[in-house]
Amino acid sequence: MSEPPPGDDHRLLFVWTKLYFANLSREVAIPSITYRHTPKRLASRGVTSLSMATPAQLSANRANAQRSTGPRSVEGKSVSRFNALKHGVDAASIALPGENPAAYQALADAYDETYRPPTVIQRFLVDSMIRADWHKKRLQCLEADLIRKLLAETPDASLLDVMMSDSPGARLLARTQRQIATLYFA
Secondary structure, three states: OOOOOOOOOOHHHHHHHHHHHHOHHHOOOOOOOOOOOOOOOOOOOOOOOOOOOOHHHHHHHHHHHHHOOOOOOHHHHHHHOOOOOOOOOOOOOOOOOOOOHHHHHHHHHHHHHHHOOOOHHHHHHHHHHHHHHHHHHHHHHHHHHHHHHHHHHOOOOOHHHHHHOOOHHHHHHHHHHHHHHHHHHO
């Protein structure tokens, strides 16, 4: 390595890099502060019984399983599939309740028609753009609904007054607007 000219802005980085690599052979493994290996507990510790279920328990379990089969109608199944939905991060369907899956498919088709990704990496990038665009549209609808609701709750206030208030709705609106901004500028 050659040393950069004096006064160069990269001089400090150069010196640090040179010292780091010179001392690399003397480095000792430093334990992680975020992960600590803890040995797994043996199954025999703290467990009173390691035996399997009795035949009577197995038959009772089978009988209970026959009675609790979940929703049977098409409407019940479509409603129950979102029972545990909190935020939609792990949802199998990107369109959440109240959103139009056909609109999402139309958006995806438009991106596919425009970019026609030939490789796996390009497919991943196009899929990422589709999801980001859909998420942005979702947040923009949420933002508009929040503004309408906040203004309806306080008819004499201006939008600025509503946004400057410390209400939960105003805080949610500010958070939504920050998320929209990160989608535009990230």
